[in-house]
Amino acid sequence: MTRLPTTVSVIGGGRMGAGIAQVFAAAGAGVSVLETGDTAAARQRIADGLAKAADRGKLAESPDGVLGRVTVIDDIAALPPATELVVEAVPEQPDLKIDVLTQAEQVVGDHAVLASNTSSLSITELGAVLRHPARFLGMHFFNPVPASKLVEVVTAAGTTADVVDQVRTWVRTLGKTDVVVRDSPGFATSRLGVLLGIEAIRMLEEGVADADAIDKAMELGYGHPMGPLRSTDLVGLDVRLAIAEYLYTTLGDRFAPPRLLRDKVASGHLGRKTGQGFHTWNQ
Ligand SMILES: NC(=O)c1ccc[n+]([C@@H]2O[C@H](COP(=O)([O-])OP(=O)(O)OC[C@H]3O[C@@H](n4cnc5c(N)ncnc54)[C@H](O)[C@@H]3O)[C@@H](O)[C@H]2O)c1
Numbered sequence: 001m002t003r004l005p006t007t008v009s010v011i012g013g014g015r016m017g018a019g020i021a022q023v024f025a026a027a028g029a030g031v032s033v034l035e036t037g038d039t040a041a042a043r044q045r046i047a048d049g050l051a052k053a054a055d056r057g058k059l060a061e062s063p064d065g066v067l068g069r070v071t072v073i074d075d076i077a078a079l080p081p082a083t084e085l086v087v088e089a090v091p092e093q094p095d096l097k098i099d100v101l102t103q104a105e106q107v108v109g110d111h112a113v114l115a116s117n118t119s120s121l122s123i124t125e126l127g128a129v130l131r132h133p134a135r136f137l138g139m140h141f142f143n144p145v146p147a148s149k150l151v152e153v154v155t156a157a158g159t160t161a162d163v164v165d166q167v168r169t170w171v172r173t174l175g176k177t178d179v180v181v182r183d184s185p186g187f188a189t190s191r192l193g194v195l196l197g198i199e200a201i202r203m204l205e206e207g208v209a210d211a212d213a214i215d216k217a218m219e220l221g222y223g224h225p226m227g228p229l230r231s232t233d234l235v236g237l238d239v240r241l242a243i244a245e246y247l248y249t250t251l252g253d254r255f256a257p258p259r260l261l262r263d264k265v266a267s268g269h270l271g272r273k274t275g276q277g278f279h280t281w282n283q
Contacts, residue, residue, distance in 0.1 A: 005084035013042025017089035019145025022049040083108040089117040115139035123183040124156040185250040200228035201258045229278035233271035
């Protein structure tokens with residue numbers, strides 16, 4: 001069992017992929033990031049994250065030193081064959097995820113562990129077409145990755161105990177805490193977080209209280225670091241809606257997306273990233 005994978009491949013250099021690449025590189029791993037969109041923007045996201053970490057005194061070396069261990073590529077065939085861990089962080093679309101995982105498995109060696117950062121999709125279904133589903137699991141990082149303490153480790157029925165133990169060790173080496181959750185819709189975090197979020201939206205629809213009051217109620221009354229509407233703004237209303245739709249089809253009516261959520265997404269009010277969601281944000 002190794003404390004840290006020597007070589008990590010991250011697929012998707014967006015918000016999550018950049019953060020995942022940053023934390024593994026900062027811990028000492030060599031990281032390849034596969035980004036089929038804007039590769040320069042992906043590299044910049046990692047550089048910005050490292051600069052922020054350095055400002056906060058959280059980096060043991062210079063940002064450039066860490067960035068020297070990161071390679072951004074645009075062709076899946078260029079993933080290093082010596083990769084020990086692949087983390088997939090492309091958009092939340094099952095076919096796309098299955099496609100990149102299947103292709104990655106053919107490039108990296110048979111010993112590699114493959115993981116998906118999906119927020120809600122079935123790990124069992126994503127892994128079903130892989131040659132080695134026993135080496136596949138969910139590694140659900142949180143946003144923003146460098147500051148978040150938790151990684152939800154999601155196991156499918158076939159994931160071997162060795163692979164789970166190895167991944168838990170790697171998570172701890174990153175200075176994070178793991179919780180192991182059996183594969184089920186929404187795992188533990190998305191299932192509870194989305195349910196709280198959509199109930200808060202229903203309360204807003206019903207005029208029970210305004211957004212600020214609902215958030216303060218949970219922040220001060222229950223000690224949540226962030227209220228459910230502010231948290232929905234941060235995740236993205238479009239992302240929350242997609243997860244709610246999926247949980248509605250898999251777990252039932254209690255996850256039915258509220259009208260207000262659909263309307264806000266339709267009018268482009270997606271939360272912090274657009275400046276307007278349930279609250280107004282300075283960009
Ligand atoms: N944003 C969050 O708060 C959050 C939290 C936890 C998990 N997640 C999950 O993480 C995953 C990624 O989310 P995100 O917010 O980083 O999305 P994002 O849109 O910021 O990033 C996705 C990146 O993948 C790239 N991409 C698309 N197709 C690709 C391909 N075939 N090969 C390589 N790169 C490709 C895109 O160009 C983009 O840069 C999703 O499954 C999401 O559900 C998101």
